[in-house]
Amino acid sequence: MGTTVHSSFRITDAEAAREHSFVNESLENDIMTELHPNALCFGEEFAASGAPCLVHVEEHELTITFIAGRDGVENRSESVRFTELTVSAGGLDHNQLVIAWTGPTGQRTLYLKSPEVIRAFRHAAPDHLTQPIERAAEQVRQVRQRHRAVWTLVGATLLAVVLGLWFGSDLLVELAVDRIPIEWEQKLGEAAYRDFLAHQDVMKEGPAVTAVTEMTQRMIGQIPDNPYKFDVTVVKSEVVNAFALPGGFIVVFTGLMKKAESPEEVAGVLAHELNHVLQRHGLERIVKQLGFVAVISIALGNPPGMGGMMKQLGIELMTLKFGRAQETEADLTGLQLLYRAKIDPSGMMTFFQRLAEKDEGRVEWLSTHPMSRARADRLQAELAAMPPLKAEPFSFDWTHVRASVDSR
Ligand SMILES: [Zn+2]
Known part of the structure; x- marks a missing residue:
């Protein structure tokens, strides 16, 4: 109870302070009119880049004062009644209030960006303009929020980088990775995937x-709340490898399939x-190696000079070496996934062991997934x-599949 009273008191205080500064500001505007345009007006008689002007919101109308030019032309004002206006959101980023009407020389458009003027206009505008x-205000608010979210992310990221360097902590990397949307991750992975497959x-x-x-579909069907659209490609190559890129892009080489004695191994x-x-292990690794800012810049678009960074990212992604903890985590969650998909999980163990014992050094997969x-x-x-499993066989014949890749 006491807290409520106290905090509401503070809000009132803050409001009073804001009111006070608003009054001061409009006073100042009145005195130094020519120095403070607060909007941009477009119309037939103005330059293509628009005329800077000062907008005053009055009870039933807007007064627009066009700022005098250096050529000695004086300030000139005109008024337009609210009933003649239409309103929408606009501007480069939909972050401005756009007011249009028909003026003395044709269509006029006013771009309002100043929050004070927009607020005053909302206050004074008649019912037919309220909606x-x-x-428009909602749209403007959303754009601002989005910008704020990006900046918060960049800020949090910078802080995390500093802390990350300080502590070298995997936990901080994970926290930062949690904040990267899946769509950004997909963009990163897909660019490298297409580049590789080309x-x-x-x-x-x-x-x-x-x-x-068939194997992939059976397993994907057992992933609850799966946010990824997995994309799997088979590549004809003697290389004994398979890899996954952030965002769900998976490549399997026929060289790896040839080494497998059963489909359960693949x-x-x-x-x-x-x-x-x-x-999200891949994302964690690249964030750790390239830094958050680079990853976020790439994901957000193609800032100038990022071409080289993108190439670098592609190389990093292809040669990612996972950490010991990540390998074990992928093994254990992998086993559970196989089990849920009713695929004999012992295939995983036998395959890894056989590769490690017989072919070590010639198996690319082991160099990125150290055993x-x-x-x-x-x-x-x-x-x-694991409890005993009644495994369900695949619909294809493995000997046939293997022969088909062997004959190449
Ligand atoms: Zn691995």
Whole structure:
């Protein structure tokens, strides 16, 4: 109770202060009229860039004073009644109130940006203008809020960078990544994905594509509240690899499929990759490596000089090496995903082990997803603890799929 009284008292105080400064400001405007245009007017007799003017809101009309030019022309005023006006939102960013009417020499348009004048106009305007003004004001407010949100994000980001450098903390990276919208992440990932695929031998159809699509679809169907539209591409290449880019863009090489003795083994890799995306691991890594500001600048558009940064980002994304904690997280969530999709999760374990034992050094996948003893042990223990699963087979024949990629 006491708090309420106290705070309402403070609000009244603040309001009084604002009122006071508003009065001072309009007084000042009256004295130094020629120095303070508060709007821009467009019309036939004005320059294409518009005429700076001073708008006064009166009881039933607006008075517009055109500021005198250097050529000695005097200030000149005209009035227009509220009943003659139409109102909308406009300006480069829809952040201005646009007032139009027919003046002595034709159509006139007034762009109001000053919050004080807009407020005074809203106060004084008659009923028939209330709705369009409210609509326009709402639009203006939304634009301002959006700008404020971006600046808050940039500010928070800068602060996080400083703190991040200070503490070198993964936690701060995660906090910052949480604030990056999925759409931005998709933009980053998709640019690198398209760039990469442009130089690859992409498989558009055939048994390998059908098989990978079936595996992926079965797992995606088991992801609750999935915000990503996953896109999986099979690339003809001897490289033993598969990778996921931020935003849900996944590439599987036929070289990796050839090494797999069962579809469950490939599904194990896919489950692992899907979870790097879902846990936003790639984004965390690039934010850590390139810095937040760079990532946000790229995502927000193409600021000048960012072309090089974009290339750099593409390279970083392709050679991302995940951290130990991220690998284990992708393994464990991957196992659970396989289980929910009724795909035998032991395939993941056997494949990782076989690759690590027989082919180490020649398996690109292992260089970006390092297989440590601890990781293997954890995977083994987790698998052993899972309740027995009645796995459902895939509809394709793996021997056939494998032969189709082998014959190339
Ligand atoms: Zn991994």
